[in-house]
Amino acid sequence: xxxxxxxxxxxxxxxxxxxxxxxxxxxxxxxxxxxxxxxxxxxxxxxxxxxxxxxxxxxxxxxxxxxxxxxxxxxxxxxxxxxxxxxxxxxxxxxxxxxxxxxxxxxxxxxxxxxxxxxxxxxxxxxxxxxxxxxxxxxxxxxxxxxxxxxxxxxxxxxxxxxxxxxxxxxxxxxxxxxxxxxxxxxxxxxxxxxxxxxxxxxxxxxxxxxxxxxxxxxxxxxxxxxxxxxxxxxx
Amino acid sequence: xxxxxxxxxxxxxxxxxxxxxxxxxxxxxxxxxxxxxxxxxxxxxxxxxxxxxxxxxxxxxxxxxxxxxxxxxxxxxxxxxxxxxxxxxxxxxxxxxxxxxxxxxxxxxxxxxxxxxxxxxxxxxxxxxxxxxxxxxxxxxxxxxxxxxxxxxxxxxxxxxxxxxxxxxxxxxxxxxxxxxxxxxxxxxxxxxxxxxxxxxxxx
Amino acid sequence: xxxxxxxxxxxxxxxxxxxxxxxxxxxxxxxxxxxxxxxxxxxxxxxxxxxxxxxxxxxxxxxxxxxxxxxxxxxxxxxxxxxxxxxxxxxxxxxxxxxxxxxxxxxxxxxxxxxxxxxxxxxxxxxxxxxxxxxxxxxxxxxxxxxxxxxxxxxxxxxxxxxxxxxxxxxxxxxxxxxxxxxxxxxxxxxxxxxxxxxxxxxxxxxxxxxxxxxxxxxxxxxxxxxxxxxxxxxxxxxxxxxxxxxxxxxxxxxxxxxxxxxxxxxxxxxxx
Numbered sequence: 267x268x269x270x271x272x273x274x275x276x277x278x279x280x281x282x283x284x285x286x287x288x289x290x291x292x293x294x295x296x297x298x299x300x301x302x303x304x305x306x307x308x309x310x311x312x313x314x315x316x317x318x319x320x321x322x323x324x325x326x327x328x329x330x331x332x333x334x335x336x337x338x339x340x341x342x343x344x345x346x347x348x349x350x351x352x353x354x355x356x357x358x359x360x361x362x363x364x365x366x367x368x369x370x371x372x373x374x375x376x377x378x379x380x381x382x383x384x385x386x387x388x389x390x391x392x393x394x395x396x397x398x399x400x401x402x403x404x405x406x407x408x409x410x411x412x413x414x415x416x417x418x419x420x421x422x423x424x425x426x427x428x429x430x431x432x433x434x435x436x437x438x439x440x441x442x443x444x445x446x447x448x449x450x451x452x453x454x455x456x457x458x459x460x461x462x463x464x465x466x467x468x469x470x471x472x473x474x475x476x477x478x479x480x481x482x483x484x485x486x487x488x489x490x491x492x493x494x495x496x497x498x499x500x501x502x
Numbered sequence: 503x504x505x506x507x508x509x510x511x512x513x514x515x516x517x518x519x520x521x522x523x524x525x526x527x528x529x530x531x532x533x534x535x536x537x538x539x540x541x542x543x544x545x546x547x548x549x550x551x552x553x554x555x556x557x558x559x560x561x562x563x564x565x566x567x568x569x570x571x572x573x574x575x576x577x578x579x580x581x582x583x584x585x586x587x588x589x590x591x592x593x594x595x596x597x598x599x600x601x602x603x604x605x606x607x608x609x610x611x612x613x614x615x616x617x618x619x620x621x622x623x624x625x626x627x628x629x630x631x632x633x634x635x636x637x638x639x640x641x642x643x644x645x646x647x648x649x650x651x652x653x654x655x656x657x658x659x660x661x662x663x664x665x666x667x668x669x670x671x672x673x674x675x676x677x678x679x680x681x682x683x684x685x686x687x688x689x690x691x692x693x694x695x696x697x698x699x700x701x702x703x704x705x706x
Numbered sequence: 707x708x709x710x711x712x713x714x715x716x717x718x719x720x721x722x723x724x725x726x727x728x729x730x731x732x733x734x735x736x737x738x739x740x741x742x743x744x745x746x747x748x749x750x751x752x753x754x755x756x757x758x759x760x761x762x763x764x765x766x767x768x769x770x771x772x773x774x775x776x777x778x779x780x781x782x783x784x785x786x787x788x789x790x791x792x793x794x795x796x797x798x799x800x801x802x803x804x805x806x807x808x809x810x811x812x813x814x815x816x817x818x819x820x821x822x823x824x825x826x827x828x829x830x831x832x833x834x835x836x837x838x839x840x841x842x843x844x845x846x847x848x849x850x851x852x853x854x855x856x857x858x859x860x861x862x863x864x865x866x867x868x869x870x871x872x873x874x875x876x877x878x879x880x881x882x883x884x885x886x887x888x889x890x891x892x893x894x895x896x897x898x899x900x901x902x903x904x905x906x907x908x909x910x911x912x913x914x915x916x917x918x919x920x921x922x923x924x925x926x927x928x929x930x931x932x933x934x935x936x937x938x939x940x941x942x943x944x945x946x947x948x949x950x951x952x953x954x955x956x957x958x959x960x961x962x963x964x965x966x967x968x969x970x971x972x973x974x975x976x977x978x979x
Contacts, residue, residue, distance in 0.1 A: 277837065277861045278859040278863045303859070308857075309857075309867065312865060330859070331829075331861040331862040334829070334862070334863055334864065335830075503736065505739060597795075599719075599720060600721050601796070602720055603721075603723060603729075604739070605724065625795075626795065627739055628793070629795050629799075630742040630765075630794035630795035630798055631798065632765065644770070653944075666950050673954065693964070695964055697961050698961075699957075699958065699959045700957045701955065
């Protein structure tokens with residue numbers, strides 16, 4: 267990629283960090299909010315956690331156009347399915363529809379998704395549907411370009427039977443870690459918690475996230491750093 | 503070399519007071535070799551509507567035939583001539599239909615509409631309309647034509663004045679273009695008559 | 707099957723007849739032509755009672771400015787407008803197609819069009835052509851659910867934002883919005899900010915230029931302010947008119963008088979039966 271020139275013709279894509287985590291009673295989904303065309307941030311506050319039905323959400327990564335069209339179709343099919351069935355669709359059905367579209371059109375689509383939700387039969391479930399259109403039921407799933415920074419962290423930090431708050435704190439921490447290291451992830455952290463009681467959406471603005479190794483406090487002006495902290499900027 | 507430069511062409515249309523003029527050069531070439539020096543690039547659609555087609559001559563002639571066909575169908579169905587605005591939309595639609603495999607020509611449309619209001623318009627090869635109030639140009643000499651028209655054009659010219667201006671703009675521009683020239687062909691259309699003139703130009 | 711002798715007017719859709727010939731020409735080293743682009747600055751923002759859209763007015767073909775005052779804010783519905791950037795023919799065609807579908811939908815339902823309807827029609831068309839229909843759009847309008855502003859990319863992805871910019875001048879315009887936009891702007895403040903964003907595109911981006919068009923849409927009404935600002939007036943107008951001392955040499959003149967329109971005044975004799 268030519269970093270000197272902003273390529274606005276590049277497809278609109280989401281170099282992303284997306285996460286889905288189960289806990290005892292439900293699931294927590296998390297995502298950053300950066301959408302880019304080449305090296306230009308086209309949207310710094312996008313919502314990559316899309317609602318499919320009342321109780322199922324999907325985290326989208328890869329090409330924005332492809333993932334939107336897939337989730338639009340799945341939402342449409344699930345509405346029909348819910349009416350025909352007379353009761354809410356299960357997470358498994360939703361994930362299978364995502365898989366079906368992703369697999370049947372795998373030559374056309376550049377998108378990886380994480381489907382998460384709660385239903386009365388199986389409780390909270392997370393399904394990963396990566397690039398080729400496989401479906402994997404997992405206790406937790408991570409995706410997008412930022413996920414490569416998180417595998418080790420999750421192996422260490424994820425525990426069976428977490429509480430809701432523990433799970434959400436884990437997700438926020440993980441996304442903020444990925445935002446710190448991955449250039450294609452950034453902005454804010456959005457989470458969605460789904461359990462038997464319903465859906466809660468939370469929002470963590472970028473300047474309220476924890477700071478990691480060598481990260482600087484947010485400043486309105488770079489001159490603040492020079493004036494306040496140390497007179498010799500290179501003397502750290 | 504671009505395919506638009508294969509045959510060479512220069513086209514202008516200008517608006518005057520209750521009249522318009524449309525002019526072209528007369529050369530048909532195959533790259534740098536001149537094939538004909540009396541080539542018709544401006545076609546009459548009906549008495550008050552003219553169409554100039556710059557670019558690849560083979561596509562220009564094909565496109566002209568399709569347009570005449572569609573205009574005749576319109577006349578049969580509606581028992582009237584097309585308004586210039588309608589004709590421009592037709593040309594645009596026919597060109598855009600071939601968005602992914604276009605005709606290599608850029609049309610210039612000029613006509614008198616209702617109440618003798620002059621209308622001029624040009625498009626790119628896939629039918630993006632440009633509706634100008636003053637003048638439009640097309641062809642290999644378009645760059646110099648832009649300059650000449652930009653400085654010579656004045657609003658509300660009388661027919662004779664308009665003829666002189668458009669002819670001078672054409673002749674001075676084609677002199678700076680190898681691929682067009684050999685005199686010019688000018689139509690000045692007023693509500694009462696069409697005056698067609700053939701201009702003498704350089705023959706090199 | 708016998709070939710139809712005369713080709714009937716097509717019913718719609720693209721024709722790929724010339725693709726093979728044009729592909730052959732490309733293979734022989736003749737480059738494909740360049741199309742008219744609107745290397746553009748287009749913007750939109752949501753203010754306290756509606757949406758404001760803005761655009762510059764330059765159209766380019768390669769390095770040539772081929773239209774100094776074109777219209778980039780397209781009509782979609784009485785309450786919805788759409789700014790277009792990219793290949794001029796594509797933005798024009800896609801907005802025209804969708805606006806006619808919306809008109810038919812209004813005739814069918816008897817209700818005001820919604821912005822999401824326009825959004826879905828646009829994105830499904832653009833997605834179908836996988837980015838080959840090069841239209842980047844800023845769609846704005848006010849409907850039953852309030853004001854809406856969306857951006858649509860050529861590949862068919864969409865964003866929903868309080869302020870948006872598109873086109874080659876989008877970076878310049880976005881820098882203005884990022885530093886000065888806030889929620890609950892008044893109409894005057896909104897128009898001023900839109901003009902400022904467009905002007906930063908006009909002056910800092912070579913693909914954008916000439917004048918500022920603005921469109922203000924509020925509940926139940928809209929104002930299309932064509933050429934709201936003219937920051938680039940012509941500076942080189944000569945007061946003297948051109949005169950050509952030597953007349954152009956004419957080889958041949960042919961004068962065709964046009965048929966007079968005959969108006970029938972008063973009634974003639976009644977035709978015998």
